[in-house]
Amino acid sequence: MSSPARHPVSPSPLLLPPRAPRCARSVAVIGAGAAGLVAARELRREGFSVVVFERLGTVGGTWVYDADVESDPMGTDPSRAVVHSSLYESLRTNLPRECMGFLGYPLVSRDGEGRDPRRFPGHREVLRYLEDFARDFDLYGLVRLGTEVMEVEMAEGGGWAVRTRQVTGESDAGCTSEVYDGVVVCNGHYTEPRIAEIPGVEAWPGKQIHSHTYRVPLTFLDQVVVVIGNGLSAFDISRDILRFAKEVHIASRSRGSGAPVKQPGYDNLWLHTMISSAEEDGTVVFLDGSSLHVDVILHCTGYKYHFPFLKTNGHVIVDDNRVHPLYKHIFPPSLAPSLSFIGIPWKVYLKYILFTFSLYLLSTQLHSLFFVFFSLYVTLLLE
Numbered sequence: 001m002s003s004p005a006r007h008p009v010s011p012s013p014l015l016l017p018p019r020a021p022r023c024a025r026s027v028a029v030i031g032a033g034a035a036g037l038v039a040a041r042e043l044r045r046e047g048f049s050v051v052v053f054e055r056l057g058t059v060g061g062t063w064v065y066d067a068d069v070e071s072d073p074m075g076t077d078p079s080r081a082v083v084h085s086s087l088y089e090s091l092r093t094n095l096p097r098e099c100m101g102f103l104g105y106p107l108v109s110r111d112g113e114g115r116d117p118r119r120f121p122g123h124r125e126v127l128r129y130l131e132d133f134a135r136d137f138d139l140y141g142l143v144r145l146g147t148e149v150m151e152v153e154m155a156e157g158g159g160w161a162v163r164t165r166q167v168t169g170e171s172d173a174g175c176t177s178e179v180y181d182g183v184v185v186c187n188g189h190y191t192e193p194r195i196a197e198i199p200g201v202e203a204w205p206g207k208q209i210h211s212h213t214y215r216v217p218l219t220f221l222d223q224v225v226v227v228i229g230n231g232l233s234a235f236d237i238s239r240d241i242l243r244f245a246k247e248v249h250i251a252s253r254s255r256g257s258g259a260p261v262k263q264p265g266y267d268n269l270w271l272h273t274m275i276s277s278a279e280e281d282g283t284v285v286f287l288d289g290s291s292l293h294v295d296v297i298l299h300c301t302g303y304k305y306h307f308p309f310l311k312t313n314g315h316v317i318v319d320d321n322r323v324h325p326l327y328k329h330i331f332p333p334s335l336a337p338s339l340s341f342i343g344i345p346w347k348v349y350l351k352y353i354l355f356t357f358s359l360y361l362l363s364t365q366l367h368s369l370f371f372v373f374f375s376l377y378v379t380l381l382l383e
């Protein structure tokens with residue numbers, strides 16, 4: 001096993017030709033959330049020298065709840081200090097625990113103080129599970145906590161130059177550059193908000209926030225709130241806030257027409273068509289022509305893929321919120337197998353099993369032994 005070589009980062013040549021696959025030995029994993037942890041376990045098991053870079057002070061990624069929110073409630077100001085997690089205080093899993101474990105390491109309920117035996121446990125139970133996983137597989141030693149990856153680019157002599165910095169409280173110190181044979185990107189994709197476009201919103205006097213910066217319902221006390229979205233978070237957060245808010249109105253693109261419908265079982269929850277405009281007098285108008293005076297618009301409109309550190313000279317592109325070209329949502333063909341992504345698909349309900357399968361495929365690729373049968377097996381399971 002080779003250790004990563006320390007080199008200065010060289011300027012990237014323009015449009016490098018695709019390189020032949022090489023047998024990677026040292027692998028940098030970016031992120032110590034669920035994907036990064038299982039990547040570390042699988043790659044070390046296959047004999048690679050693994051370093052996991054994690055900018056937080058602990059493992060768990062999304063599941064590390066942070067009561068603090070970003071300075072920009074919409075999460076779009078590029079100069080803001082980023083808060084990684086989008087969890088809100090009351091969040092429970094939207095999948096039963098039986099569907100959320102890694103292969104071979106189920107999310108079973110465990111005894112102990114602070115454990116949550118419910119089938120749909122609160123978010124702290126998932127964090128405890130990931131911490132248990134890291135401890136049981138002795139992964140902490142592979143993780144460089146408080147270390148942010150600033151840049152990843154093709155190194156001149158082959159491999160990937162990975163530039164990092166220490167994130168220590170307010171100040172940043174200690175930039176380092178190292179070259180790795182392979183890089184596995186596991187930086188998550190629930191941090192960079194997508195925002196709905198609303199005609200007239202610039203002059204609308206109310207407050208807008210994205211669900212990324214939502215934590216507790218009391219902030220909506222006696223407010224009239226429009227929640228935009230039709231996903232799990234829109235409905236979950238609506239139910240969370242309607243205990244305190246005066247009225248909650250869900251604006252959904254999938255409701256194409258028709259007057260607002262009061263939701264059965266609730267006194268202050270309505271379902272609407274999408275917003276058509278926001279007006280200077282504080283009114284929000286919906287596509288069906290109905291309107292309301294609104295205090296807050298809450299965007300539960302999802303997230304964008306974001307790889308600010310990655311320089312691939314155009315070999316990997318993110319456009320229209322799609323990462324491409326990626327073979328099996330993992331490998332950019334011209335850079336495979338030395339660069340890969342784990343956890344890209346959004347609409348997967350067995351994410352942790354997907355992570356594990358992706359890693360089986362990745363470690364076989366990194367050995368340059370591509371098992372066709374295994375690939376077909378994964379394809380049949382996942383597509």
Ligand SMILES: Cc1cc2nc3c(=O)[nH]c(=O)nc-3n(C[C@H](O)[C@H](O)[C@H](O)COP(=O)(O)OP(=O)(O)OC[C@H]3O[C@@H](n4cnc5c(N)ncnc54)[C@H](O)[C@@H]3O)c2cc1C
Pocket residue numbers: 030031032033034035036053054055056059060061062063084086087088091092093094095100147148149150186187188189190233309342343349351352
């Ligand atoms: C509100 C919400 C609810 C959810 N509920 C469920 C659920 O009930 N069930 C379920 O299966 N899934 C759920 N998910 C999906 C959840 O994101 C996945 O379960 C999983 O945690 C994703 O793991 P990940 O490792 O891909 O990303 P993350 O958990 O986001 O981890 C990425 C890690 O990369 C680190 N990182 C990012 N950039 C850098 C950098 N430049 N340098 C160093 N480190 C970096 C981050 O700090 C983070 O620790 C939910 C997501 C959200 C937002």
